[in-house]
Amino acid sequence: MRRKNLRAGLGGLTAISLLVLPVASVGAITGTAAAADPSPTACDGTVSLTNGGFEQPAIPDNTFRFVADSTVPGWETSETDRKIELWSSGYKGVPAAEGRQFAELNANEDSTLYQEVATTPGEVLRWRLDHRGRTGQDTMEVLIGAPGGSLASQGQLTDGKDAWGEHSGTYKVPEGQTTTRFGFRAVSTANGDPTTGNFLDGISFGTGPCLVTTKSVTNTDDHSPAQVGDVLEYTLDVRNGGGDRAVDVVLDDVVPKGSAYVPGSLKVVQGAGAGQRTDAAGDDSAELRGDAVRFRLGAGATAESGGSLQPEERAVVSFRVKVLTEAVGGTVDNTATTGYADPLHEGTLTVTSNTTVTPVGPAADLAVTKTAVDEQVAPGETARFTVTLKNNGPSDAEGVTVTDTVPAGLELVSGTTSTGSFDAATGIWAVGKLAAGATAELTVETRVNATGELTNHVVARSEDTPDPDLSNNEDDATVTSVTEPEPTPDPTVDPTPDPTVDPTPDPTVDPTPDPTVDPTPDPTVDPTPDPTVDPTPDPTVDPTPDPTVDPTPDPTVDPTPDPTVDPTPDPTVDPTVDPTVDPTPDPTTDPTTDPTTDPTTDPTTDPTTDPTPHPTTDPTGSPDPTPTSDPTHTPGPTHSPAPAPSDGGGGGGLASTGTTALVAGVAAVGCIAAGVLLRRSGRRSRRS
Structure with missing residues (x-):
């Protein structure tokens, strides 16, 4: 906890209320300026203390040291032993107001701790410091004036042991005073010992804060000009060149046109909290915000607010972008801005960095x-x-x-x-x-x-x-x-040779083609199948051979055609069917055997009757001029002419005669047909 006490002194001992000056009244001190590159490039006329936070020399953590004032940059003491007492933050439970170290007024004896700076007569300087008691309420006095002369009191400051009190004021440099001493003296301590108590930290005296932001760019791919896809690393150096600390320091840098941010490249290179930062907001002091990066800088920076930079303190950050195609033939230009506040004035001050220009070649x-x-x-x-x-x-x-x-x-x-x-x-x-x-x-x-x-x-x-x-x-x-594929074997066929079949060719068979046979197809024969013939097998016909029929040719029958028989059809016989004869059976005739007929007299049923036509019988019906009896035929003992019908009409004799003639005719036709077949068979044999 810090108690803020603002005082102003104009060289006298009377404490008055702080005179709040407009920013413009301090000119270059404030860092406001018309746009330059950067703006500002430097902080002209700066007046400031050195080592206002007693950070040097560094001492071990959780301890204190008496050190010679010659080893403490900027500071001197009026003590005869020239010692300054430094404490590290946290020692005896006392934290530093800023940084990691602070000082205790009067190391071993009552004395003045001071620092001298060059000043310009007439200018208004400001001062500020943090004060705290050690064991209770401690009081000290701020003294400003010319070295070797009397120092004007700027007021007495009293604070307890539980918190740091923040105090500030202004001082107008008298005419002719080109060097000004700014010092402190103990007035009292809670325990009465002037050498114990009155802690000091965060001291400034001079002009206001003035930040200068400098930008540089490095092509990590080492191409000149840059190429599409190259990675550019931007480094930004923010330095407080003023005489007072800058607070709430925030740097913003818009990712330049023609480039794209490289994720995960935010980094604090130097300064408080140095290290890598994430791209997300709310978890550390930097983030990617849309198309811009933001860094909160300085001591005490958080995810919500910027920290502070003491005079001559700097923060260095970096991030990367990748060159895009749209930048081809042009440039990638980048400028950053840094905002901060003056502890003694309201409002935000903004400065800009120099602009980096990166040419991009063709692609x-x-x-x-x-x-x-x-x-x-x-x-x-x-x-x-x-x-x-x-x-x-x-x-x-x-x-x-x-x-x-x-x-x-x-x-x-x-x-x-x-x-x-x-x-x-x-x-x-x-x-x-x-x-x-x-x-x-x-x-x-x-x-x-x-x-x-x-x-x-x-x-x-x-x-x-x-x-x-x-x-x-x-x-x-x-x-x-690929080559021609080999045929796929039929998986259902066993390629193993039949062991019961002798593969040796028959030596009695001459495999030589018959030279007398012309293999040329007959050009007069049309090989086209007859479209009127249905090649589909008759489903009503069983193609299975009749197992009761022996297909072996009868060895007693000579298949050779009878050379004495002329197979030529009789030209006098008309083979045409008589169109006047109706082949339809007479529906009035019962084909069933007449039950009144004696089967013993029917030559078709009489077992004693030889149905074979007599070889001497002329099938045409003409009487044989030389009738002879068949010596192989013996009539049965009961064979006799069929009796006449009972009506005495003589019809029985006519029927018998007609039947005989019909049988003879059928036999004759059979012989003629056999003769024709024999003649054709003979022709085929001769052609083959």
């Missing part, structure tokens, strides 16, 4: 695609590929080459280009210059020398123009080389 995004014209080929054939190259810009591409690499199994033969030239020996297509947005094409012919999948690779490059995207500079195309 051309080459994209290549490769396709196989012939996706399936065979060894010995030609496989063709098409290579298409496009310049996506934004700049023209210079020195463009495309390298076509074929695998083992393919041999480059030739290439045809729309621009440039192709060397089949090296596989290099020299394109040369390719304008932004233009397309070029190459057709490559290769010879296939192997089977399998054969992949052809192509790479595009520009020797003179940077390519911002190399992901589309290579491509592949594959062809498949």
Whole structure:
């Protein structure tokens, strides 16, 4: 906890209320200025103390030290032993007001602690400090004046042991005073010992705070000019060149046009809380805010507010961006701003850094695609590929080459280009210059020398123009080389030879074709199937051979045609069916055997009757001029002419005669048909 007590002194001993001055009244002290590069470049006329927080020399943590004033930058003491007492923050439970160290007034004897600065007569300077009691209420006095003369009191300051009190005031430099001493003297302590008590920290005397922000840029890819994709690192150095501390220090830097922020690159390089920062808001003293980065700087900086920078104290931060395509041919420009507050004045002061300018060279995004014209080929054939190259810009591409690499199994033969030239020996297509947005094409012919999948690779490059995207500079195309496939064996067929079959050729069979047989198809025979004939097998016919029929030819029958029989059909016999005869059976006639007929007299049922026609019988019905009896035929003992019908009409004799004649006619027709067949068979035999 800090108690704030503002006082003003104008060289006298009377304490008066602080005179609040407009920022403009302190001129260069405030750091406000018309825009410069940076603004300001320096803090002119600055008056300030050195080592106002007693941070030097550094002493161990949780202890105190008596050190010679010659080792404490800026400060002197009137003690005869020239000792200054320093405490580290936290020693005996007392924290520092700022930083990690503070001082105790009067090390070993009652004395004055002071520092001298160069001043300009007539100027108004301000002072401020933090004061605290050690064991209770301690009182001290602020003294300002010319060295060697009497020092004017700026008032007495009293504070307890539980908190730091903050005090400030102003001082107008008298005429002729070019050096001013600013000092302190103990008035009283809670325990009565002037050498114990009256802690001091955060002392300033001089002009107001004045921040100067300096920016620099480094191309981490070491290209000049920068190329698309290069990473630029910006470093910002914020220094307090004024005479008083700056508070609530916040730096903002908009990511420059033509670039993109590199995630995770926020870093405090030097100063309070040095180290990496996250991009998220609310977890530390820096974050990415939309398209800008923000750092809260100085001692005591948090996720919500900036910290403080003492006179001559600095904070250094950095972040990175990547150059984008839109910056090609132009520049990436960046300027930062730093806002802060003067403890003695309301409002926020803003300064700008210098502007860094990074030129960006040309860039051309080459994209290549490769396709196989012939996706399936065979060894010995030609496989063709098409290579298409496009310049996506934004700049023209210079020195463009495309390298076509074929695998083992393919041999480059030739290439045809729309621009440039192709060397089949090296596989290099020299394109040369390719304008932004233009397309070029190459057709490559290769010879296939192997089977399998054969992949052809192509790479595009520009020797003179940077390519911002190399992901589309290579491509592949594959062809498949195959031979005629072998027939797939039928899995249902056992390829094992039948062991019961002798594979030896029959030595009695002459395999030589018959030279007398002309194998040429008969040109007069139309091999086209008859469209009127349905080749579908009759489903009502069982194709299974009759197991009761022996297919073996009768060895007693000579199949040789009778050479004495003329197979030529009798030209006097008309084979045409008599159209006047109705083949339909008489529906009035019962084909069933007449039950009144004696079956013993029916030659078709009489077992004693030989149904075979008599060989001497003329089938035409003419009487045989030389009738003879069949010596093999013996009539049955009961054989007799059939009795006449009971009506006595003589019909029985006529019926018998008609039947005999019908049987004889059928036999004759059978003989004629047999003769015709024999003649045709003989002809076939002679033709074969």
